[in-house]
Amino acid sequence: MKTQDHAFLSEETIEDISLMFKALADPTRIRILYMLAQEECSVNHIAEVLDLSQSAVSHQLSYLRTLRLVKHRRSGTAMIYSCDDNHVISLLKQAITHSEHT
Amino acid sequence: MKTQDHAFLSEETIEDISLMFKALADPTRIRILYMLAQEECSVNHIAEVLDLSQSAVSHQLSYLRTLRLVKHRRSGTAMIYSCDDNHVISLLKQAITHSEHT
DNA sequence: TCTGTATATGAACATATGCTCATATATGAA
DNA sequence: TTCATATATGAGCATATGTTCATATACAGA
Numbered sequence: 001m002k003t004q005d006h007a008f009l010s011e012e013t014i015e016d017i018s019l020m021f022k023a024l025a026d027p028t029r030i031r032i033l034y035m036l037a038q039e040e041c042s043v044n045h046i047a048e049v050l051d052l053s054q055s056a057v058s059h060q061l062s063y064l065r066t067l068r069l070v071k072h073r074r075s076g077t078a079m080i081y082s083c084d085d086n087h088v089i090s091l092l093k094q095a096i097t098h099s100e101h102t
Numbered sequence: 103m104k105t106q107d108h109a110f111l112s113e114e115t116i117e118d119i120s121l122m123f124k125a126l127a128d129p130t131r132i133r134i135l136y137m138l139a140q141e142e143c144s145v146n147h148i149a150e151v152l153d154l155s156q157s158a159v160s161h162q163l164s165y166l167r168t169l170r171l172v173k174h175r176r177s178g179t180a181m182i183y184s185c186d187d188n189h190v191i192s193l194l195k196q197a198i199t200h201s202e203h204t
Numbered sequence: 205t206c207t208g209t210a211t212a213t214g215a216a217c218a219t220a221t222g223c224t225c226a227t228a229t230a231t232g233a234a
Numbered sequence: 235t236t237c238a239t240a241t242a243t244g245a246g247c248a249t250a251t252g253t254t255c256a257t258a259t260a261c262a263g264a
Contacts, residue, residue, distance in 0.1 A: 001141055003151045009136055009198065014129045016201045021127040027116045034111055039103050043241060049105045056223060058242055077231045077240045087200045091193055092119075096111065098189045099118045145211060158253060160212055179210045179261045212259070221250070229242070
């Protein structure tokens with residue numbers, strides 16, 4: 001197959017996709033996203049349930065927020081986070097299903 | 103929701119999934135896998151088409167081989183690589199479709 | 205065997221990543 | 235306002251990552 005016959009992805013698409021997969025490529029973020037896929041959670045709740053430091057969770061949530069994969073709202077002194085990208089959750093669940101059936 | 107009421111992923115599943123997503127989290131590997139999804143290719147062909155060094159391509163293919171995402175066979179002096187994990191290709195294509203329709 | 209082409213691989217390097225620690229900010233109660 | 239709780243964030247650090255460079259290995263043809 002010659003170079004000009006290949007289908008190519010645009011730079012923008014490649015960048016977009018790699019950022020999405022990067023977000024899913026870390027055990028901590030997988031665990032956080034999997035929790036948020038079940039229900040919205042406060043930062044402390046995530047930290048306690050997953051046995052992580054408050055700071056580590058907050059940093060990761062900030063990262064996920066930048067990519068618009070999660071959103072948050074204030075509730076008193078707490079911040080309640082929830083998923084904001086169903087497609088990424090769908091990719092995650094698909095990967096889980098595949099992994100658990102191998 | 104209390105800690106014991108959460109659904110948790112096994113350590114093994116989390117590790118497995120993060121490795122899979124890590125493989126898809128780099129622009130070079132995305133481009134290589136996308137090429138191989140179209141047809142099997144030699145190392146040099148990939149390097150030429152994608153304008154990468156032979157060494158960089160070989161290193162990445164070695165990486166993808168370790169994860170069993172690609173396989174290879176010899177053809178004379180050339181090594182012909184092809185995809186060996188349909189599910190990962192499916193995840194990639196799904197991400198592409200999503201990205202291009204946003 | 206010698207030569208050329210194709211691929212693999214180890215070392216080194218620059219950058220990215222994920223965490224901790226310390227501290228800043230924000231809200232609610234007293 | 236003052237204090238306690240919840241969250242955010244910057245700096246620093248150890249490790250991981252992706253590439254280049256040099257070189258090793260493997261096969262085909264003369």
